[in-house]
Amino acid sequence: MSDNITIAVSKGRILEQSLPLLAKLGIHPEEDPNSSRKLIFATSEPNIRLIIIRATDVPTYVEYGAADIGIAGKDVLMEYDGDGLYEPLDLGICKCRLSLAGPKQAQNSNGRLRIATKYVKTTRDYFATQGKQVEIIKLYGSMELAPVLGLADLIVDLVESGNTLKANGMVELEKIVDISSRLVVNKAAMKMKQSLIKPLITRLADIL
Ligand code: PRP
Numbered sequence: 001m002s003d004n005i006t007i008a009v010s011k012g013r014i015l016e017q018s019l020p021l022l023a024k025l026g027i028h029p030e031e032d033p034n035s036s037r038k039l040i041f042a043t044s045e046p047n048i049r050l051i052i053i054r055a056t057d058v059p060t061y062v063e064y065g066a067a068d069i070g071i072a073g074k075d076v077l078m079e080y081d082g083d084g085l086y087e088p089l090d091l092g093i094c095k096c097r098l099s100l101a102g103p104k105q106a107q108n109s110n111g112r113l114r115i116a117t118k119y120v121k122t123t124r125d126y127f128a129t130q131g132k133q134v135e136i137i138k139l140y141g142s143m144e145l146a147p148v149l150g151l152a153d154l155i156v157d158l159v160e161s162g163n164t165l166k167a168n169g170m171v172e173l174e175k176i177v178d179i180s181s182r183l184v185v186n187k188a189a190m191k192m193k194q195s196l197i198k199p200l201i202t203r204l205a206d207i208l
Contacts, residue, residue: 003047003193003196004048004049005047005048005049005068005069005189005197005200006048006049006050006051006066006067006068006069007022007027007048007049007051007067007068007069007070007071008050008051008053008057008058008061008062008067008069008070009033009050009051009052009058009070009071010052010053010054010055010071010072011033011034011052012055013094014055014071014072014073014094014181015033015034015052017093017094017181018071018091018093018181019033019034021091021204021207022050024207025200025203025204025207026044026045027043027044027048027050028043028044029041029042029050030042030043030044033050033052038052039051039052039053040052047196051067055072055073055076056076056079056080058070058071058072058076058184059072059076059077059080059082059085059184060080060082062084062085062184062185062186063082063084063085063186064084064186065186065188065189067186068185068186068189068193068197069183069184069185069186069189069197069200070183070184070185071091071181071182071183071184072181072182072184073094073179073180073181073182074177074178074179074180074181075098075119075122075158075179077182078119078121078122078177079119079120079121079122084186084187085184085185085186086184086185086186086187086190087182087183087184087185088185088201089183089201089204089205089208090180090181090208091180091181091182091183091204091208092180092181092208093180093181094179094180094181095160095178095179095180096158096159096160096180097158097160097175097177097178097179098119098122098156098157098158098159098176098177098179099156099157099158099159099172099173099174099175099176100115100126100154100155100156100172100173100174100176101154101155101156101157101159101165101170101171101172101173102147102153102154102155102170102171102173103147103148103169103170103171104169104170104171105169106153112133112134112135113132113135113153114134114135114136114151114152114154115127115135115136115137115152115153115154115155116136116137116143116146116147116151116152116154116155116156117136117137117138117139117143117155117156117157118138118139118140118141118143118157122156122176122177123136123176124136126156126176137151137152143155143156143157144164144165144167144168144170145168147170148169154173155170156176158179159172183201183204185197185201
């Protein structure tokens with residue numbers, strides 16, 4: 001399969017903002033992945049196919065070579081433990097930030113702060129650099145609910161417009177890191193499929 005390339009993208013914002021970039025490279029899926037239940041799509045380029053997977057699975061597929069290339073948020077990459085990925089390009093799409101947020105009327109908590117988040121590793125590192133001991137509660141979504149129901153004091157989550165925080169009576173307290181989507185490439189594929197992958201990266205870099 002050294003003459004074929006599999007590109008992994010996740011459904012939602014990343015897919016919506018990746019498709020125009022791929023289109024500029026002349027890569028058009030055979031049908032619209034936004035509205036299809038299929039997981040694999042042939043494209044207008046006979047040797048390039050697209051797979052649609054969960055955002056958190058993109059680094060895994062790429063590290064193990066099940067996909068050669070992936071598009072993943074920096075938030076997901078920072079949480080990923082593997083070390084088999086190249087990250088050659090910041091695609092500048094899906095820009096937002098990972099922030100510490102909490103209720104507008106902060107409760108004075110005397111004990112150890114409880115932080116609800118999907119981003120356990122990044123949150124742990126963030127508080128460790130501040131020398132603060134916190135209790136981290138892992139959630140898989142709707143973090144904004146946790147302080148409202150007393151599950152946690154604060155949350156660490158992605159913020160784009162700030163509307164979700166506002167709608168739940170919360171405010172952004174501190175930006176932890178800027179986030180955008182990155183191109184990731186399998187290390188072996190970068191060597192073995194160099195003649196296919198390198199030009200793609202170069203053309204993408206030119207477009208950006
Ligand atoms: C993200 C994030 C916030 C929201 C922030 O959720 O977790 O809930 O977007 O965006 P805003 O500042 O523009 O309101 P997403 O919609 O990606 O769904 P998720 O909870 O499944 O991650």
